[in-house]
Each structure stands twice: as structure tokens, then as C-alpha cells.
Amino acid sequence: MVEFASQTMKDLKGYLPEEKVNLLLEATTNLRDRLILQIMYRCGRRVSEVLALTVDDIIWEENKIIFTILKRKKPIKELKPVDSGTMRLLRAYVDGEVTLKGVRKGIKEGKLFPVTRQYVFKLIRKLGKQVGIERVGLKKLHPHHLRHSFAVHQVRTNVKTAEDLRKLQMYMSHANIATTSHYLQFSPDELRELVSTWDKKEKLKGKGHER
Numbered sequence: 525m526v527e528f529a530s531q532t533m534k535d536l537k538g539y540l541p542e543e544k545v546n547l548l549l550e551a552t553t554n555l556r557d558r559l560i561l562q563i564m565y566r567c568g569r570r571v572s573e574v575l576a577l578t579v580d581d582i583i584w585e586e587n588k589i590i591f592t593i594l595k596r597k598k599p600i601k602e603l604k605p606v607d608s609g610t611m612r613l614l615r616a617y618v619d620g621e622v623t624l625k626g627v628r629k630g631i632k633e634g635k636l637f638p639v640t641r642q643y644v645f646k647l648i649r650k651l652g653k654q655v656g657i658e659r660v661g662l663k664k665l666h667p668h669h670l671r672h673s674f675a676v677h678q679v680r681t682n683v684k685t686a687e688d689l690r691k692l693q694m695y696m697s698h699a700n701i702a703t704t705s706h707y708l709q710f711s712p713d714e715l716r717e718l719v720s721t722w723d724k725k726e727k728l729k730g731k732g733h734e735r
Contacts (some may be wrong), residue, residue, distance in 0.1 A: 537672040538661035539710075541579040547655040548648065555617040557647055559610070560637050564667060566610055568674035568696045571644050571667040579618060587611050593697045604651075636733060671696075679707045 537716050540548075545565055552558040563574050571593045581590040587608060593600045606614075620630025652658050652665040660669045675696060683689055693704040 525561045539676045545673055548651050550649045550657050565670040566673050568671050575637055579633050679710050680698045680716055
């Protein structure tokens with residue numbers, strides 16, 4: 525049984541406030557770069573999961589995206605809901621812009637974002653420098669800070685119960701809820717107490733089953 529309240533993060537400042545995330549997003553100069561960072565943040569995804577996306581992974585009618593998650597070194601497909609604002613940007617990006625010759629240049633198939641991990645690392649560092657965000661907590665700004673920021677913001681605004689924490693675990697594709705529980709340090713004290721109480725009850729149930 526996981527002891528939620530005992531989990532700690534080494535870097536308690538290793539995330540970005542929402543207004544700073546928005547500064548990074550607004551500093552992008554094209555839809556592709558904006559979407560890479562926006563999906564990482566608003567969907568809490570890893571850079572590898574975003575760069576693995578193809579056009580066919582977008583389920584337009586359901587406002588969902590199929591992400592490929594590596595679990596125990598095996599690729600697993602997971603369907604995740606996406607906010608309508610991001611879906612609108614995706615539609616504009618995939619449809620493309622009309623060129624001076626009247627031709628619409630979009631993306632019909634294949635990789636959604638044909639760039640490398642190194643490109644994304646350089647991109648976020650460059651944008652960070654432009655808007656005055658070069659370090660986050662103990663480390664230099666890097667893409668994974670967007671995923672951390674998503675988790676912290678969710679815990680502070682949407683996670684009210686232990687069941688909500690489970691939902692966040694599933695959405696972020698954490699193999700173990702202990703990983704998700706790291707973010708409880710950023711939640712109100714009431715939630716930490718609630719989860720701790722819930723955990724004790726689960727332990728008692730477990731002992732009963734063992735007998």
C-alpha cells in the first residue's frame with residue numbers, strides 16, 4: 525500500500541506558475557511550436573509522447589488524442605481528452621495556411637510535429653531566455669517542467685479527493701500513484717489529511733484480506 529503523505533519532491537520550486545507558462549506559449553512564433561508546448565502543458569505529456577503523434581492520432585469528433593506511452597519499455601496507446609482551444613489550434617495547424625499561390629499547405633498524414641527532442645529543448649530554452657525564465661527551481665528550464673507544472677496546477681485547483689488523485693494518475697499515465705502523490709505537497713492541507721485518512725483505511729482493508 526502506498527503511503528501518499530510520505531512522498532516528497534526534491535525540488536519544491538521545480539514548476540512554473542500559470543502566468544509564466546502563458547508567457548512561454550505566447551512567445552512562440554508559429555503554430556507548430558505553440559502546439560508542441562501547449563499539448564505538453566495542457567495534457568501533462570512528456571516530450572517523447574508529443575513528438576510521437578501522427579495526424580491519425582487526433583480523434584476530431586471526440587476532442588481526444590491517442591498518445592503512445594512507454595510502459596515497461598512497451599508502447600501502449602492511451603486515449604486522452606483535450607481542451608477545445610487546443611483542438612482548434614490543431615485544426616488550423618493540420619489544415620494549414622493558404623500560400624501566395626492560393627495553395628493550402630497543411631499536414632495530411634505522418635508525423636504531426638516532425639522535429640527532434642533536441643529541437644524542443646533548444647526551443648524552450650530560447651523562449652525562456654526571451655521572457656526571462658532561464659531557471660526553474662534548482663534546474664535550467666527544460667520541457668519536463670511543463671508536465672510538472674500541469675500536475676501542480678491540477679492538484680491545486682481540481683484535486684479535491686483521493687479519487688481525484690487517482691484520476692490525475694490515470695490522465696498523466698503514472699504507473700504508480702506514489703509518483704502522482706509527490707504533487708500533494710502543493711495541495712491544501714485538508715486534501716493531504718483526507719488522503720492520509722483514506723490510505724489508513726485501505727491499509728486496514730488489506731490486513732483484513734490477509735487474514
